[in-house]
Amino acid sequence: MDETNKKAPLNSPALTGTPTTPTAPQGTNSTQIASTAFVMAAIAALVDSSPDALNTLNELAAALGNDPNFATTMTNALAGKQPKDATLTALAELATSADKLPYFTGADRAALTALTSVGRAILGKTSTQGVLDYLGLEKVLQHWRPFSGRPQQCRYRNR
Structure with missing residues (x-):
C-alpha cells in the first residue's frame, strides 16, 4: 500500500x-x-x-x-402590582401632555389642568419673596403692618 x-x-x-x-x-x-x-x-x-x-x-x-x-x-x-395602589393607578391613567398639571379631585382620583405661563412662572420662583414680587403683592403688604399683641393675636391696620 x-x-x-x-x-x-x-x-x-x-x-x-x-x-x-x-x-x-x-x-x-x-x-x-x-x-x-x-x-x-x-x-x-x-x-x-x-x-x-x-x-x-x-x-x-x-x-x-x-x-x-x-x-x-x-x-x-x-x-398586577400597579393596580394595588389606587393613588398610583389614578396618576397612571391620566393622558398626560405638555403644559398639563396633575391634581387630585378626591381620594385616589386625579385630573389634569392647564399649566399657564403664569402658573409656570410662580412655580419657578424659589422663595416666598420671589412669588410676592412676581405678583406685585410686596407693595400692597407694605401698606399693612402689625400693631399689637403676640404673633398669634396680631392685627393689621392700614398705614
Missing part, C-alpha cells in the same frame, strides 16, 4: 484516532478549530463567574422553581 493513501485529504479530512490541535487563547473569536481544552476553559470561566450556589444548570433550574415558563410566570406575577 502506498503511504500517501494513509494520509487524510486536505479538503474536509475525516480524521481518525486522537487528532490534536493547538489551544487558542481565551477570547479568541475566529473560525479556527476549538480544542477540548479551549472549550473546557471557556465553560470554567463562565461557571467561575457565578456564585457557588448557582454554578450548575440544575442549581439554576432549582432557583427558578424548575419553571420552564419562568419569564411568563414573572411577567404575570408583576403585571
Whole structure:
C-alpha cells in the first residue's frame, strides 16, 4: 500500500484516532478549530463567574422553581402590582401632555389642568419673596403692618 493513501485529504479530512490541535487563547473569536481544552476553559470561566450556589444548570433550574415558563410566570406575577395602589393607578391613567398639571379631585382620583405661563412662572420662583414680587403683592403688604399683641393675636391696620 502506498503511504500517501494513509494520509487524510486536505479538503474536509475525516480524521481518525486522537487528532490534536493547538489551544487558542481565551477570547479568541475566529473560525479556527476549538480544542477540548479551549472549550473546557471557556465553560470554567463562565461557571467561575457565578456564585457557588448557582454554578450548575440544575442549581439554576432549582432557583427558578424548575419553571420552564419562568419569564411568563414573572411577567404575570408583576403585571398586577400597579393596580394595588389606587393613588398610583389614578396618576397612571391620566393622558398626560405638555403644559398639563396633575391634581387630585378626591381620594385616589386625579385630573389634569392647564399649566399657564403664569402658573409656570410662580412655580419657578424659589422663595416666598420671589412669588410676592412676581405678583406685585410686596407693595400692597407694605401698606399693612402689625400693631399689637403676640404673633398669634396680631392685627393689621392700614398705614
